[in-house]
Amino acid sequence: MISMPKDLPDDPVLLKQLLEQMLSERESDRGKIVHLEEENALLRQRLFGRKSEQTADPTTPQMALFNEAESVAESVGETVEEEVVAPTKRRGKRKPLPADLPRIEVIHELPDHELTCACGCRKHSIGEEISEQLEIVPMQIRVIKHVRKVYACRGCETVLVTADKPAQLIEKSMASPSVLAILLTTKYVDGLPLHRFEKVLGRHGVNIPRQTLARWVIQCGEHLQPLLNLMRDRLLESRVIHCDETRVQVLKEPDREPSSQSWMWVQTGGPPNQPVILFGYSTSRAQEVPSRLLEGYRGYLMTDDYAGYNALGAQSGVERLGCWAHARRKFVEAQKVQPKGKTGRADIALNL
Structure with a gap:
C-alpha cells in the first residue's frame, strides 16, 4: 500500500503529479532493495558456496573448459538442504606398466616335496601365471673421481703435460x-x-x-639462455598468444620490503603439438612490461580486460581478443541472483 499524505491538493493535475512522484519513488526504493538482495546473495555465495561454476549441462565439453576454481560459487541461499548421495565409484581397470621399462624375471617353482603326486607320479609344468609388480630403486649417489695423468720426458726437462678431462657445465664445480x-x-x-x-x-x-x-x-x-631465446622466437611466430599476469611475493629481495607485490607474466603460444610457455618476472605491473616481452609481435593477443595490455593491443598488426572465461563469470553471477525457477537472459548467454 502507498501511504497517502493528509493534505492533498484539490487541483487534479497537481494530484496526478503527486501520485506519479510517489509511485516513482516507490519503484526506485524497490529497485534498491532488489539490488541489495542480489549483492547479499553474491556475497554469501563467495563466502560460503562451493568454488565452482555449474552449468545446465556439465557434460558439455565446451562448458567444462570454463569451470575454474576462482569462479563464483553456487548459491547457498536455499533454506532446505538437499540430501547428498555419494555416487558409487566403479573400480577402474588397472593399466599395464610401460612396455619399455626393464623387466627382471623371477621364476617361482613348487618345492620339491610338492612335486610328487598322491598317486606317486612326478608332476610336470603345463603352464604359468604371470603378474607384474612395479619396483623403484632408491636414488643412488656416487662420486666420479677424475684422475688426470701428468706426463714428462725423462730425456729432457720439458714442460709437464696433463691429460684433459671432458668439459664441465660449471667449471671447478x-x-x-x-x-x-x-x-x-x-x-x-x-x-x-x-x-x-x-x-x-x-x-x-x-x-x-x-x-x-x-x-x-x-x-x-x-x-640455457640461448634455448630461451629460441623459444621466444618461436613464441613470436605464433598466430595467437595468450598472456596473463599473476601476483608473486619474493622474500629477501634487495631494496624491497618482504610484503611487496611482484608479478609473473606468463605467455603461451606455438603450435598445439609444440607449445611454448614462457615466464617473465617483473616487480612492475605497468604496460611497459608486456610491450617489452612481446616486442615486435604481430598477430592475435588473448588477454583479460586489464588496462596494462592496452598499449600492446593498440600497436599496428596486433589484434587483441577478449577472454570468454572472464566474461562468462558475470553471466554466472547474474544467473545466481535470478528468482528460483526463473529463466533469464543470463541462461541464454551461458547456453551459448
Whole structure:
C-alpha cells in the first residue's frame, strides 16, 4: 500500500503529479532493495558456496573448459538442504606398466616335496601365471673421481703435460651434469624447494648448502639462455598468444620490503603439438612490461580486460581478443541472483 499524505491538493493535475512522484519513488526504493538482495546473495555465495561454476549441462565439453576454481560459487541461499548421495565409484581397470621399462624375471617353482603326486607320479609344468609388480630403486649417489695423468720426458726437462678431462657445465664445480639435471627437475617440474632438496641430499650424507644449490641453478640458467631465446622466437611466430599476469611475493629481495607485490607474466603460444610457455618476472605491473616481452609481435593477443595490455593491443598488426572465461563469470553471477525457477537472459548467454 502507498501511504497517502493528509493534505492533498484539490487541483487534479497537481494530484496526478503527486501520485506519479510517489509511485516513482516507490519503484526506485524497490529497485534498491532488489539490488541489495542480489549483492547479499553474491556475497554469501563467495563466502560460503562451493568454488565452482555449474552449468545446465556439465557434460558439455565446451562448458567444462570454463569451470575454474576462482569462479563464483553456487548459491547457498536455499533454506532446505538437499540430501547428498555419494555416487558409487566403479573400480577402474588397472593399466599395464610401460612396455619399455626393464623387466627382471623371477621364476617361482613348487618345492620339491610338492612335486610328487598322491598317486606317486612326478608332476610336470603345463603352464604359468604371470603378474607384474612395479619396483623403484632408491636414488643412488656416487662420486666420479677424475684422475688426470701428468706426463714428462725423462730425456729432457720439458714442460709437464696433463691429460684433459671432458668439459664441465660449471667449471671447478663438484656438480656433474646428472646432478644439475635432477636439481632443475625437482625444482621446476616437481616443485621441490631447494631447502628440501638439501635435506634429501643430507639423508645420503651429502651436505650441500642451499646457497650453493641456488648458485648452480643461476649458472644453469645462464647456459640455457640461448634455448630461451629460441623459444621466444618461436613464441613470436605464433598466430595467437595468450598472456596473463599473476601476483608473486619474493622474500629477501634487495631494496624491497618482504610484503611487496611482484608479478609473473606468463605467455603461451606455438603450435598445439609444440607449445611454448614462457615466464617473465617483473616487480612492475605497468604496460611497459608486456610491450617489452612481446616486442615486435604481430598477430592475435588473448588477454583479460586489464588496462596494462592496452598499449600492446593498440600497436599496428596486433589484434587483441577478449577472454570468454572472464566474461562468462558475470553471466554466472547474474544467473545466481535470478528468482528460483526463473529463466533469464543470463541462461541464454551461458547456453551459448
